[in-house]
Amino acid sequence: MTSTVLVAGATGDLGHRIVRELLTADPGISLRVLTRPGSGTADGMYADEERVAVHEAAYADHAALVAALSGADVVVSALSGARSVIVDAQRALLSAAVEAGVRRFIPSDYSADYRRITPGSNRNFDLRRDVAAELDAAPLRVTSVLNGAFTDMLTGQAPMILFRRRRVLFWSSPDQTLDFTTKDDVARVVALTALDDTAPRVIEVAGDSVTARDIAHTLTDLTGTPFSTQWAGTTGMLSGMARIGRRVSRDEDATFPAWQGMQYFVSMFSGEAELRHTDNDRYGTHRWTSVRDVLAAHLGGAPA
Template sequence: MTSTVLVAGATGDLGHRIARELLHHDVRLRVLTRPGGTATGALDGDPRVEVVTAAYSDHAALTAAASGADVVVSAVSGTRPVVVDAQRALLAAAVAAGVGRFVPSDYSADYRRTAPGTNRNFELRREFAAALDAAPLRATSVLNGMFTELLTGQAPMVLFGRRRVLFWSSADQVLDFTTKDDVARVTARVALDPAAPRVVEVAGDRVTARDVARTLTELTGTPFRLQWAGTAGTLSLAGRVGRLLAKDREETFPAWQGMQYFADMFSGRAQLHHVDGDRYGPHRWTSVRDVLAQHLGRGGA
């Protein structure tokens, strides 16, 4: 039976990938955009895609956008006004429209086991999760660790120019990584799975800092050395101080947020413990080695 899926945030990077994955299935795809929002790119002109416009402050318009949908998939990104406020408005509209299922914009490491007040990214997800769990519909969160692509840019772990791989506390702490395309693939299948549990955990690869250094050494033929950068506790403290001193507390991707994220990963608090990579059948997951090789122009493994 054809499902109708409403995707919020489809004009963003991950949201667009999710929408593209959904179109590989028998769906009627409805894309939510804000008034005056950007175009939907490659989705434009596809007869299976309906673009609906509504402000998150307009409950009636949001409810109309969600009306008839079987599931709402959120891929919005930002700080409190988006992750909490906009998603609450979207959730209220989904409930009012009688939508049966909701996939929130989590796509992260396991925020449920981290200490409140230590990670803004996780705090916002935990706050919205409380509202979602109280709503009269089924919900499924996708947890995937960190996006693998961040290792080649924003994540403060690999220093390519200095041939160093940073670690905190232990170079043997297991870290969960999943590429955006793999997350999008799983999210599309979750959206079409009425039996999906409250949380689906996936990890395209599970590696340590030692593994990353070894892989880079093999790919480049030049030694990449491990460099201890302190403990996870000191990194967490640095993130907390950075947040207090920040001039713009609402910046979406500040350096201190990255510190908080890695502190929870290297402490083991945010590690995934119920990974189910085969839930939706066999799949060739993109590995950390694949991503690093592509970044270095070496080709995949």
């Protein structure tokens, strides 16, 4: 049976990748992307793809959302933002999905395991947990995809690796397991989950699970120059710094301000957000992109 899948947030970095994977996974798929009225971005991005239909609706316009979702089997949310997006926009999307008779919903989680973290220790995880409570009460099937942190962050916005100083920072323990998955691998899992009517409430995957010590060894091997781990404090100290940063900042509505990055490292290095039930083989054999692959590409060499 051909599925009709609607992707919200399809013009974003992850959303665009999910659309690409859906088109690859099922040649007969009927695919819709949801965009805000007047944006024009989705029209330009998918102008050459006949299998993608662009539907416009504001999240504050319930009737328009219901019309856009009517006839869809699955809604995939790839929305990214703070409370106004993760909670408010997804709440509106969920309400419209229920009224439109959508059978399944995949929320914009795509993170480490937020279910066991200490309340108040990670804003973005708290937002996801708030939405999860409403999803669990909704009369449709929900599947969350949990994947640890995006591997891509190791070479970008997360200052864990100090390449010039040849150091890998850690908090509390250099041997705490950290879960990472690339955005492309996450997009593949989300697409296959959208096409899987038997998908459970939560699917956990990890493209790689490594420690700070492992990362230092990998960088030493890739560069031929010794990298070492460096203690940056305890997770308790980092949590305190995050609280202060949040209190004095003016970026509460930013998706990933500096203090939120600190909170993410607290969740990972404390072990609270570690994935415990990964199922990487659920959708068959796949070559997952490793931390080594990502670091090698960043350094200009081929994956070893």
